[in-house]
Amino acid sequence: MAKFVFVTGGVVSGLGKGVLTASLGCLLQARGTRVTLMKIDPYLNVDAGTMNPYEHGEVFVTKDGLETDLDIGHYERFLGQDLGEPNYLTTGRVYRDVIAREREGGYLGHTVQVVPHITDEIKGRVRGAAEATGAEVVVVEVGGTVGDIEGLPYLEAIRQLRDELPRSDVAVIHLAYVPVLSTTGELKTKPAQHSVRELRTAGIQPDFVVARSPVELPPSLRDKLALFCDVPRDHVVAGPDLPTIYRVPLGMRDEGLDRKLLARLGLSCRDGDLGAWERFVGGVENPRSRVPIGIVGKYVELHDAYLSILEALVHAGAALGVRVEVVWIPSAQVEREGERALAGCAGILIPGGFGERGVEGKVYAAGYARRAGIPYFGICLGMQVAAIAFAREVLGWTKANSAEFDPGTPYPVIDLLPEQDGVRAKGGTMRRGEYPMEVLPGTHLREAYGAEAVGERHRHRYEFNPLYREAFEEGGLRPAALSPDGRLVEALEAPDHPWYVGVQYHPEFRSRPLAPHPLFLAFLRACLSS
Numbered sequence: 001m002a003k004f005v006f007v008t009g010g011v012v013s014g015l016g017k018g019v020l021t022a023s024l025g026c027l028l029q030a031r032g033t034r035v036t037l038m039k040i041d042p043y044l045n046v047d048a049g050t051m052n053p054y055e056h057g058e059v060f061v062t063k064d065g066l067e068t069d070l071d072i073g074h075y076e077r078f079l080g081q082d083l084g085e086p087n088y089l090t091t092g093r094v095y096r097d098v099i100a101r102e103r104e105g106g107y108l109g110h111t112v113q114v115v116p117h118i119t120d121e122i123k124g125r126v127r128g129a130a131e132a133t134g135a136e137v138v139v140v141e142v143g144g145t146v147g148d149i150e151g152l153p154y155l156e157a158i159r160q161l162r163d164e165l166p167r168s169d170v171a172v173i174h175l176a177y178v179p180v181l182s183t184t185g186e187l188k189t190k191p192a193q194h195s196v197r198e199l200r201t202a203g204i205q206p207d208f209v210v211a212r213s214p215v216e217l218p219p220s221l222r223d224k225l226a227l228f229c230d231v232p233r234d235h236v237v238a239g240p241d242l243p244t245i246y247r248v249p250l251g252m253r254d255e256g257l258d259r260k261l262l263a264r265l266g267l268s269c270r271d272g273d274l275g276a277w278e279r280f281v282g283g284v285e286n287p288r289s290r291v292p293i294g295i296v297g298k299y300v301e302l303h304d305a306y307l308s309i310l311e312a313l314v315h316a317g318a319a320l321g322v323r324v325e326v327v328w329i330p331s332a333q334v335e336r337e338g339e340r341a342l343a344g345c346a347g348i349l350i351p352g353g354f355g356e357r358g359v360e361g362k363v364y365a366a367g368y369a370r371r372a373g374i375p376y377f378g379i380c381l382g383m384q385v386a387a388i389a390f391a392r393e394v395l396g397w398t399k400a401n402s403a404e405f406d407p408g409t410p411y412p413v414i415d416l417l418p419e420q421d422g423v424r425a426k427g428g429t430m431r432r433g434e435y436p437m438e439v440l441p442g443t444h445l446r447e448a449y450g451a452e453a454v455g456e457r458h459r460h461r462y463e464f465n466p467l468y469r470e471a472f473e474e475g476g477l478r479p480a481a482l483s484p485d486g487r488l489v490e491a492l493e494a495p496d497h498p499w500y501v502g503v504q505y506h507p508e509f510r511s512r513p514l515a516p517h518p519l520f521l522a523f524l525r526a527c528l529s530s
Helices: 017-030 070-079 091-103 114-133 149-164 190-201 219-229 245-254 257-264 275-285 303-320 331-342 359-372 381-393 444-449 466-475 518-529
Strands: 003-009 035-041 088-090 137-142 170-177 208-213 236-240 289-297 322-330 347-350 376-379 412-416 431-439 453-460 462-464 478-482 489-493 500-503
Touching: 003 017, 003 149, 017 035, 017 070, 017 137, 017 170, 017 245, 017 257, 035 070, 035 114, 070 303, 088 091, 088 114, 091 114, 091 149, 114 137, 114 149, 137 149, 149 170, 170 190, 170 257, 190 208, 190 219, 208 219, 208 257, 219 236, 236 245, 245 257, 245 275, 275 303, 289 303, 289 331, 289 359, 289 518, 303 322, 303 518, 322 331, 322 518, 331 359, 347 359, 347 381, 347 518, 359 376, 359 381, 359 500, 376 381, 376 518, 381 412, 381 462, 381 466, 381 489, 381 500, 431 444, 431 489, 444 478, 444 489, 444 500, 444 518, 462 466, 462 489, 466 478, 466 489, 500 518
Parallel strands: 003 137, 003 170, 035 088, 035 137, 170 208, 208 236, 289 322, 289 347, 347 376, 376 500
Antiparallel strands: 412 462, 431 453, 431 478, 478 489, 489 500
C-alpha cells in the first residue's frame, strides 16, 4: 500500500508549494524511497494549454504530451524523472470525466453530486497515481490557498482519505506565510494561525507546518506556532528565503523534515546521499565567471513565462562554472531600436511563443545574430523567425513570413502541418509531447548530442515548409535534424557560423540540475568562446 502526503498552502499564493513538494520528492528519493509527485490545480480548465502566460506562467509539456503548469517542471527537475498523465489533475478534468460517465449511464440513475461522486473521482485519481507509478509515497500538491471555494472538494477528499486509510498512510504538510511587518520589523504568526484554522475547519489537522518567511524563524515563534496550530514543536519547520530554489532540499534536510515525515508514515529512514546535489548548488552559488545572454521575447517582464529556459541555463551554467546573467529584451524594443537593443550580449536566445505581436523584433534579432556572428539559439518560434530572417535577407524573398502571421505571404517558409489544416479547437490539438528525430552528421547538433537518434518534446502547430528546404540548403541554412521519415525539419543551423542553431522542439523541458541539456551546454560554450 502506498503512503500519501498532501501539501497545502495558506495566506497567499506563490509561497513555493511546488518547490517544497519537489524538494520533498528529492529528499525521499535520496533516501531510497520510491516516490512520485502529483499536482492538483483547482481551476476549471482541462489543462494549462490554453492559458495566457500572464495567468499562469509557462506551459510545461510532459513526455506523453500533457500540457501542465510549471510546477510539473519543478517536479521533473528535482526528481530527475519523466512524469505524465497520472501526475496532473485539474477540476476541469475531474468534472469532464464525471459528466461523461453520467451521460453514459455510469451512475445508474443516481443524482450526481460533489459528495460522493466528485470526491470519489479525486480519490481515485490520487490512488491511481500510486498504482500507475509503483510509488511507495505519493506527494500531492494542492494548488491555490486554503479557503478558496475551488479547493473545497479536494480538502474534503483528503479528509475522507484520512478516515479511510490507516493513520500512518496519510500525512498533511501545510505551508503558511509568516510575514515581517515593515513598520516594526517583527515576524507575525497570526496569518499562519488563521490559515491552519481554516484548514481545520475543513476537517484536516496538519501534521507539519512549514513557516515560509523572509528571515530565519526564531525559537520563540516555533513555540507559538506549535501551540496555536496544535502540532509538535519539532514539526514546525522553518522555510526562510534562500539564494536559490535548489538549496531548499538542503534546508529541509537540515530541518529534518524528510526524516520526521518518514517516521510519521512508519517508513524506515535510510541514509541519503545528496553529495552530487550539494556540488551542483555550489556551482550555482559560486561561479568562476559570468556571461550575459539576451532573451528576446514579448513576455520578458514575466519571467515565469520562460521558467524552464531559465532553469536550463542555470543547469548548464553550473556545469561550466559560470553564472548566466539574463538580459531581458522586449521584442517590441528591438523593433524600435534595432541592434542597439541587443548590444553587450555574448549570445542571443529567442524562446517559443504565439501570436504576431513583437514577432518582427524577433525576426530582426535572429538576422542580426547571424550577420554579426553572435551565438544564437532559437527555440520553437525562435527557429521559425530565424528561417524568416534568412529567407528575407539571404534568399531575397522580402515578403517571406509564417502563414501564422501572414496567411497571404507568397513565401510561407513556415506553414501548417497538413494534419493541422482545418483544426479549429485550441485545446490539446497541437503537435506536443516527445517525438524521435535523426541528428545529421557533421552538424553542431550532432557534436552536442553525441548521438544519431534522440527524442525531444514539442508544442507547436506550424512547421518549416519542406518546399523550401533545397533553397535554404543552397543558401547556407541547412537542416541539422529530421523526423525519422525525413519529412519534417526539426532543426536548422548555419555551418559557417560559430553557433547558429534553431530547433523546432523545446529542449529546456529535458534539462536537469544533474544532467544539463547538451544544447544549452553547447550554446553557453560558444558564448564563452566568442
